[in-house]
Amino acid sequence: MRLRDLRTGEERDAASLEVPAGATAVRDGDVAWVSYRGETYRLSSVSTARARRAARGAEETPPLEAPMPGRIVAVRVAAGSAVAKGDVLVVVEAMKMEHAVRAAKEGAVKRVLVSEGQMVGFGDVLVEME
Amino acid sequence: MTEPRRLGRVLVANRGEIAVRVLRACRTAGVAAVAVYSDADRDARHVALADAAVRLGPAPARESYLSIPRLLAAAKETRCDAVHPGYGFLSESADFARAVMNAGMIWIGPPPEAMEAMGSKISARERMRAAGVAVVPGAHVLGEEPGISLNGKEDGGRGGARRVALPRPVASGTFEEILSLGLPVVVKASAGGGGKGMRIVRDVASLPEAIASCRREALAAFGDSTVYVEKYLDSPRHIEVQILGDTQGNVVALGERECSLQRRHQKVIEECPSPAVTPDLRARLQKAACDAARAAGYVNAGTVEFLLEPSGAFYFLEMNTRLQVEHPVTEEAFGVDLVALQLRIAAGEPLPELPSGPSAHAIEARVYAEDPEGGFLPQAGRLLAWVEPSGPGVRVDSGVTAGQAVDVHYDPMLAKIVAKGRDREEARRRLVAALGETVALGVMTNLSWLSRLLQAGPVVRGELHTALLETLVLPAPPPPPDEVFAAAASVLSRAACAAGGSSTPGGWPSPFDTPFRMGGGA
Numbered sequence: 001m002r003l004r005d006l007r008t009g010e011e012r013d014a015a016s017l018e019v020p021a022g023a024t025a026v027r028d029g030d031v032a033w034v035s036y037r038g039e040t041y042r043l044s045s046v047s048t049a050r051a052r053r054a055a056r057g058a059e060e061t062p063p064l065e066a067p068m069p070g071r072i073v074a075v076r077v078a079a080g081s082a083v084a085k086g087d088v089l090v091v092v093e094a095m096k097m098e099h100a101v102r103a104a105k106e107g108a109v110k111r112v113l114v115s116e117g118q119m120v121g122f123g124d125v126l127v128e129m130e
Numbered sequence: 131m132t133e134p135r136r137l138g139r140v141l142v143a144n145r146g147e148i149a150v151r152v153l154r155a156c157r158t159a160g161v162a163a164v165a166v167y168s169d170a171d172r173d174a175r176h177v178a179l180a181d182a183a184v185r186l187g188p189a190p191a192r193e194s195y196l197s198i199p200r201l202l203a204a205a206k207e208t209r210c211d212a213v214h215p216g217y218g219f220l221s222e223s224a225d226f227a228r229a230v231m232n233a234g235m236i237w238i239g240p241p242p243e244a245m246e247a248m249g250s251k252i253s254a255r256e257r258m259r260a261a262g263v264a265v266v267p268g269a270h271v272l273g274e275e276p277g278i279s280l281n282g283k284e285d286g287g288r289g290g291a292r293r294v295a296l297p298r299p300v301a302s303g304t305f306e307e308i309l310s311l312g313l314p315v316v317v318k319a320s321a322g323g324g325g326k327g328m329r330i331v332r333d334v335a336s337l338p339e340a341i342a343s344c345r346r347e348a349l350a351a352f353g354d355s356t357v358y359v360e361k362y363l364d365s366p367r368h369i370e371v372q373i374l375g376d377t378q379g380n381v382v383a384l385g386e387r388e389c390s391l392q393r394r395h396q397k398v399i400e401e402c403p404s405p406a407v408t409p410d411l412r413a414r415l416q417k418a419a420c421d422a423a424r425a426a427g428y429v430n431a432g433t434v435e436f437l438l439e440p441s442g443a444f445y446f447l448e449m450n451t452r453l454q455v456e457h458p459v460t461e462e463a464f465g466v467d468l469v470a471l472q473l474r475i476a477a478g479e480p481l482p483e484l485p486s487g488p489s490a491h492a493i494e495a496r497v498y499a500e501d502p503e504g505g506f507l508p509q510a511g512r513l514l515a516w517v518e519p520s521g522p523g524v525r526v527d528s529g530v531t532a533g534q535a536v537d538v539h540y541d542p543m544l545a546k547i548v549a550k551g552r553d554r555e556e557a558r559r560r561l562v563a564a565l566g567e568t569v570a571l572g573v574m575t576n577l578s579w580l581s582r583l584l585q586a587g588p589v590v591r592g593e594l595h596t597a598l599l600e601t602l603v604l605p606a607p608p609p610p611p612d613e614v615f616a617a618a619a620s621v622l623s624r625a626a627c628a629a630g631g632s633s634t635p636g637g638w639p640s641p642f643d644t645p646f647r648m649g650g651g652a
Contacts, residue, residue, distance in 0.1 A: 001619040005610045007503060014619030015612050025617040026514040026571050032618035033514060034610070038566030039578050041610045043618035068507045069538040073346060091343075094508050094538050097326075097394075098347060122510070 002046040006031070011046055064101050064127040066120040070094030075116055077127065081109040090114065090126045101126055134478040137161045137212045137236065141205040142180070143226075144216030145195060146529035147545060148453075149176035152214045155469035164208045166201065168194035170537045175529050182208050189539045195219045198226050202233055212236035212476060214469075218541065221452040222249050222321075238476040240375075240430045240451050247426045248449040252320045252358055258446040261425045263418045266437060266445045268311050268360025272304075272341060309334065311361045317341055319348030320356040327351060328395045330362055365595040366437040368392065369404055369444065371419035372460045374471060375429045376481045383416035384464050385488050387433075387456055390594035391583070393506065398576075398599075399583065400456035401493040402463040405554060405592030409487075411442060422449065430475050431457075431468055437596075455496070455546070458527055462492035462550040491557045492550040495565060495580045497528075499542040502579035503607070508542040511535070514572030516544075519564035523550045523557070526564075536573045544575065554592065558584055578607050 004011045019025050024035040034041045074091040077083060083103040090101045090112075111128040114120060139162040142152045149165060153176060156163035165180030170189035177183045184204035186194040194200065196219055205213060213230045215221035215238070224242035231237050239245070248254045255265045308315060317340045319327035327347040329340035345355040367390045375381040388404030389397045407415065419434035426449075433454050435447040457468050464485045475481070499509040516532040528545030530536070536544065547564050551557035565581040582604045583589060 001623055003615050003618050003622075005614075007607070008609050010609055012612070012615050014615045016616045017620050017623055019617045019620045020613040023613055023617040024515055024517065024569050024571065025621045027621040027624075028512075028514055028572055030622075032621045033571035034614045034617045035515070035517075035569040035571055036611070036614050036617065038581060039607055039610075040571065040575070041614045041618070042574075043610070043615065043622075045622055067505075069510050073350070093347075093350065094510075097508065098343060099507065 003032075003043045004046050006042040006044060063125040063129070064089060064104075066092055066122060066124045066126055067099055067101065068092065068094050069121050070099075070119070072114045072116055072118045072120060072126075073098060075112060075114065077109045077112060079109055079111055083107060083109060092120065092126075103129075135236070137473060137477050139164060139181075139208065139210045140212045140214055140238070140473075141166065141201070141208065141210040141235075142176070142214050142216065143195070143201050144214075144219055144221075145171050145174065145176055145540065147527045147543070148216040148218070148455075148529070150179060150529045151527055152216055152469055153179045155467065155473060156214075158467075159470055159473050161473065164204070164210055166195070166204050168539075170535065170539060173534065175531050175534075184208060189537060191219065191539060198223075198229050201226070202229060205230075205233070205235060210235060212238055214238040214472070215452065217452050217455055222450070224249065236476050238430070238472055240428055240432060244426045244428045245451045248422075248428065248432070249451050250320050251318060251322065251448045252356070254449050255446070257425060258422055261421055263422060264443070264445045266360045266363065266447060268315065268358070272357050272359070305337075308337070308359050311359070314362040314364075315359050316362040317344045317357055317359050319344060319352060319354070320358055321352035321354040322348060326395075327357070363437055363439065363445070365597050366390075366439050367404065367406055367594060368397075368435065368447075368596050369407065369415065369438045370433045370435040370450075370454070371415050372454075372457070372468070373419050373423045373428070373432050373434060374468075374475065374481060374484075375423055375432070376475050377429055377478050378480045379424075380481050381420045381423045381428065382481060382484055383419050384460050384466065384468075384484060386412060386415055387454075387459055388594060389456060390596050391589070391599060392596055393599045396496075397456060398496050398498075398580065399493065399589070400459050401491065401554070401557070402459040403488045403491065405594070406438065411444075412487075415444065418444075418446070422446070431472050455543075456494055458525060458546060458548045459492040459494045462525060462548055463488035463490050465489060490550045490552060491554045492548055493554075493557045493561050493584075494546050494548045495561055495584070496543055497545045497547060497568070497570070497580070498576050499536045499544055499573045500576055501574040502576050504574075506576075508538070509536065509574045510538040511573040513544075513570065515569055516571075517567070517569035518545070519547060519567035521560070521564065521567075523560050524548070524564045525550070544570065544573075555590075558590065579604065582607070 001014050026033050030044050032043045070092045073093045077089050085105050087103045088100040092099050108130040110130045114126050140156050141164045142149050153163045162181045165176050165183040166186050167177045168189050186200045220226040224245040227237045227242040259265050314332045317329040327344050329344045331337050331340045344357050349355040369386050371386050372384040386404050387400050387402045389400045391399040431453050433450040436444040437447050438444045500506045513534050518526045525548040530544050549557050549560035562584050
């Protein structure tokens with residue numbers, strides 16, 4: 001089985017299918033979590049990882065997604081707003097901390113899919129750009 | 131002065147590790163304890179440990195752990211005669227304390243008047259200045275001024291159920307006064323604590339947004355959007371003194387804690403004693419803290435925070451009128467049980483004789499569900515595996531169990547891991563080892579980052595200051611060795627065989643997905 005480490009992107013064939021001494025491993029969907037010698041790793045099989053990358057590559061301009069689950073505390077733009085790179089579009093609050101979602105580049109807002117007070121999940125699309 | 135009055139049954143008005151901590155102290159003291167929970171916490175550890183548990187409401191804290199009527203109803207329903215608020219949530223709410231007392235119950239905390247006097251950072255500063263204790267220069271208060279943003283534009287899109295108050299366009303002189311402090315300055319919530327709502331401002335242009343977002347966070351977290359501005363000292367140490375006062379008027383200090391290692395004003399590592407505090411400096415810090423507490427008529431446990439400059443000069447920062455998250459390092463270094471003492475004080479007993487100084491060194495690391503490699507974003511999910519460390523000098527205060535959801539509604543702290551030793555280096559080594567033993571899978575944590583931080587040169591040497599984490603560069607985590615690929619392949623291939631047509635989304639709680647662990651003895 002060929003695996004990809006999700007942090008470093010390193011790919012390698014598993015030398016064995018045994019959980020080695022001292023390691024703890026658990027499956028979470030298509031991701032394996034492994035604790036070994038005080039470090040935590042996340043890996044998936046290469047076929048799964050490839051499929052994900054391919055799906056991402058198909059989109060033209062990636063929409064702006066929620067970086068974490070939380071509540072929308074501010075929406076700074078509306079459809080048609082012109083934004084500069086780095087402008088704050090939406091502010092998400094989770095666990096009492098605020099995180100700004102910023103424009104990745106200059107452009108115009110096509111659609112805002114959230115409103116203040118709304119709860120969002122990880123990866124929910126917040127804003128679509130032209 | 132009050133007559134001693136035995137506590138019969140205590141309502142623990144909190145969740146997570148602090149609820150567990152208080153429940154244990156009640157049990158040790160032979161006092162019955164009742165837990166409360168939101169729908170998100172039905173299966174939480176604190177619920178399982180209590181003699182009885184009462185549902186408060188839905189997951190959002192406003193409808194559960196922050197609801198005074200629901201907490202009072204829970205106490206009444208279970209015939210409690212005392213309430214312990216823990217930290218966070220309503221622990222610094224004088225309104226809650228009064229409501230508890232008006233309902234005929236004992237409030238296990240300071241008198242509401244002392245909470246108001248010291249809990250508002252602005253009035254606490256004034257009191258300390260009057261008592262002759264140096265305070266950080268600044269304090270330009272910006273009160274409630276709803277509806278208009280600093281740059282003068284009407285605040286159009288807000289309104290609705292949760293109107294956010296914003297300051298008026300710089301009232302005459304205020305802006306100049308703030309700038310006369312000299313940049314950088316720090317914007318803080320008057321009702322704040324735990325680093326929430328703080329914003330450092332290094333250039334004039336970012337001041338309006340800093341004030342606006344500070345207000346928003348303050349309103350959400352504390353229900354009060356009053357903020358103030360003070361000078362930001364560069365590179366001080368954060369030193370805080372633990373105090374205890376009884377109803378007979380005795381006030382004692384139990385040394386200091388150093389909490390300089392903070393990330394975005396959130397403490398991550400705390401220790402007792404501070405490597406920078408000499409016996410002479412300790413005596414002066416303790417005197418200032420006790421004077422302040424006496425002046426406020428303080429009773430029960432509290433913490434007086436100072437900023438310590440390299441010159442040895444210290445300034446009052448704020449007082450926390452509650453038990454602190456980091457109280458275990460004082461307990462371990464002094465050999466005391468602060469929560470048990472809180473219960474005795476609340477029952478009207480005088481303070482017993484307490485150690486005059488630390489007899490060990492203790493360091494605490496806060497384990498958060500966050501992604502250190504991804505901007506420290508808080509993480510939510512299900513904790514698929516959780517193994518706590520043990521060994522000589524190791525203590526774990528946690529409120530989680532394997533299989534539990536880590537919920538977005540609450541603080542992302544999973545556990546506090548504390549190690550004590552005869553000296554600082556022994557405590558530090560034990561803590562590094564304990565972090566390495568801890569297993570947390572299913573949700574990303576800062577475990578490895580904490581371990582690398584505790585092995586960084588300035589931390590090993592005790593050369594700490596509050597801005598250290600802004601500049602300290604830690605080595606990257608190691609790449610996965612072959613063993614990790616094998617372990618991953620093992621669980622993924624087993625799952626593929628076992629799954630068939632009955633795969634469970636999220637991978638829990640299929641019986642095939644229990645963690646596989648091999649003994650470390652091989």
